[in-house]
Amino acid sequence: MLAVHEFVRLVPGRNAVAAVRAPSHPRRRRRAQFPARYGALALLRHGLSGREWPRAWPDQPLRKRYDAVIIGGGVHGLAAAYYLAVNHGITDVAVLDKGYIGSGGSGRNTAILRSNYLTPEGVRFYDRSMRLYRTLAADLDYNVMFSRRGHLTLAHNDSSLRTMRWRAEVNQMQGIDSEVIDPAEIKRLVPYLDTSADTRYPILGALYHPPGGIIRHDAVVWGYARAAAARGAHIHQETEVTGIDVRDGRVQGIRTKKGDIATPVVLNATAGWSTLVAAMAGVRLPIQTFPLQAAVTEPVRPFLHAVVVSGTLHVYVSQTDRGELVFGASVDPFASYSTRGTLEFAEGLATHVIELMPGLSKVRLLRQWSGLCDMTPDFSPIMGGTPVEGFYVDVGWGTYGFKAGPVSGEAMARCIADGRAPEIIEAFGLGRFGAGELVGEKGAAAVGH
Ligand SMILES: Cc1cc2nc3c(=O)[nH]c(=O)nc-3n(C[C@H](O)[C@H](O)[C@H](O)COP(=O)(O)OP(=O)(O)OC[C@H]3O[C@@H](n4cnc5c(N)ncnc54)[C@H](O)[C@@H]3O)c2cc1C
Numbered sequence: 001m002l003a004v005h006e007f008v009r010l011v012p013g014r015n016a017v018a019a020v021r022a023p024s025h026p027r028r029r030r031r032a033q034f035p036a037r038y039g040a041l042a043l044l045r046h047g048l049s050g051r052e053w054p055r056a057w058p059d060q061p062l063r064k065r066y067d068a069v070i071i072g073g074g075v076h077g078l079a080a081a082y083y084l085a086v087n088h089g090i091t092d093v094a095v096l097d098k099g100y101i102g103s104g105g106s107g108r109n110t111a112i113l114r115s116n117y118l119t120p121e122g123v124r125f126y127d128r129s130m131r132l133y134r135t136l137a138a139d140l141d142y143n144v145m146f147s148r149r150g151h152l153t154l155a156h157n158d159s160s161l162r163t164m165r166w167r168a169e170v171n172q173m174q175g176i177d178s179e180v181i182d183p184a185e186i187k188r189l190v191p192y193l194d195t196s197a198d199t200r201y202p203i204l205g206a207l208y209h210p211p212g213g214i215i216r217h218d219a220v221v222w223g224y225a226r227a228a229a230a231r232g233a234h235i236h237q238e239t240e241v242t243g244i245d246v247r248d249g250r251v252q253g254i255r256t257k258k259g260d261i262a263t264p265v266v267l268n269a270t271a272g273w274s275t276l277v278a279a280m281a282g283v284r285l286p287i288q289t290f291p292l293q294a295a296v297t298e299p300v301r302p303f304l305h306a307v308v309v310s311g312t313l314h315v316y317v318s319q320t321d322r323g324e325l326v327f328g329a330s331v332d333p334f335a336s337y338s339t340r341g342t343l344e345f346a347e348g349l350a351t352h353v354i355e356l357m358p359g360l361s362k363v364r365l366l367r368q369w370s371g372l373c374d375m376t377p378d379f380s381p382i383m384g385g386t387p388v389e390g391f392y393v394d395v396g397w398g399t400y401g402f403k404a405g406p407v408s409g410e411a412m413a414r415c416i417a418d419g420r421a422p423e424i425i426e427a428f429g430l431g432r433f434g435a436g437e438l439v440g441e442k443g444a445a446a447v448g449h
Pocket residue numbers: 071072073074075076077096097098099100101102103104105106107108109110111112113239240241242269270271272273277292293294328369370371372373394397398399400401402403404449
């Protein structure tokens with residue numbers, strides 16, 4: 001077993017992981033700078049000295065009052081706390097999570113980033129997130145391991161090829177690098193893909209999106225948590241919210257298992273649990289929660305450089321920097337709060353993966369897991385204010401919300417600071433369901449997270 005400092009020395013990119021887990025000696029903690037810098041020099045110094053890293057963020061007492069309380073310590077809640085501080089100087093903020101940060105979808109997703117959506121509103125929104133992701137490591141001083149890979153959505157029939165062409169047009173109109181390519185080009189990019197014509201679902205073409213890629217999801221969560229805490233936000237794990245007090249149509253405070261908090265502003269960023277939390281404030285959301293499963297194989301030599309998605313086969317695959325193949329699918333076919341993996345999923349996944357890449361038949365699955373997805377009728381999020389004054393929502397993230405973490409945090413911080421939704425999220429308001437102004441993204445979000 002390696003000591004923490006040896007682990008840091010051997011795997012430089014993992015210093016952040018060790019920092020979060022490292023128990024720190026009280027005397028050293030007093031001397032330590034907060035937050036510790038994670039630059040190359042600091043890494044070298046710590047690696048050579050064997051000194052422990054200070055905690056990434058401090059434990060704080062739960063106050064009786066905060067200017068704003070964010071429910072949900074996933075990427076959305078933590079990013080909102082960070083941008084409230086850096087962009088608006090609002091630092092008297094608490095982020096509460098009933099488990100540990102990243103215990104929801106943010107720590108369970110397959111970390112695919114892209115912006116090649118179907119509607120102009122969606123494309124602009126996700127593109128802003130991609131831009132923020134590109135500089136996130138420097139902004140947070142935290143290695144989030146963003147890896148640009150190229151993203152391919154395969155078309156196996158005429159109607160999906162038509163949707164790909166439609167998406168490519170919308171994408172290009174918004175300045176996004178995205179085009180439809182033919183099977184020969186697909187084969188060049190992903191040689192192990194079966195592009196022959198005599199398969200059950202021959203590949204007719206693909207939407208190719210070069211800027212798409214993958215990221216280290218828990219590093220994003222920890223990076224935002226550390227940066228928000230460094231600017232004054234309090235992060236309270238294992239602090240379940242059990243009620244929201246509303247009087248005369250206004251938020252007054254919240255109740256938690258650890259005590260009550262008075263606050264004029266509450267942000268619901270609880271994804272799979274969002275309808276339960278909204279109900280505490282008397283707000284009904286058009287959301288249903290479904291489980292979504294994923295799986296990972298043993299590591300193999302790097303051979304797959306792009307992210308490959310097949311809507312027809314309900315499967316997608318990417319390869320991590322460590323060599324594991326990460327697979328995902330569409331949501332389970334029933335609404336549920338269960339996070340159990342099923343054999344049925346593993347069997348279906350294996351069948352479809354081998355149809356796409358027969359060469360993978362000997363690769364062994366290491367594990368599978370599941371998370372909760374808050375699905376809206378139009379596959380777009382619900383963001384902004386609600387009929388209850390001071391109660392905001394950033395929900396409806398379904399199977400595609402990790403990539404939206406930065407832009408959502410930025411937009412919700414602005415919404416809270418200004419008291420109204422900024423232009424970039426205007427189309428995603430709760431009111432659109434009553435007005436019949438849905439932002440239909442199903443053609444771009446059902447499988448290709
Ligand atoms: C298997 C899988 C694969 C996915 N793949 C992708 C992908 O490749 N790309 C992509 O963009 N998206 C993907 N997603 C979707 C993405 O993970 C989510 O949309 C996103 O993480 C939502 O983030 P969040 O911060 O809103 O919520 P979460 O990360 O779910 O955080 C919500 C938090 O709220 C807390 N909470 C709930 N109720 C309470 C309460 N009463 N009191 C206090 N805390 C509470 C929970 O403990 C949880 O930590 C995937 C999801 C899954 C499950």
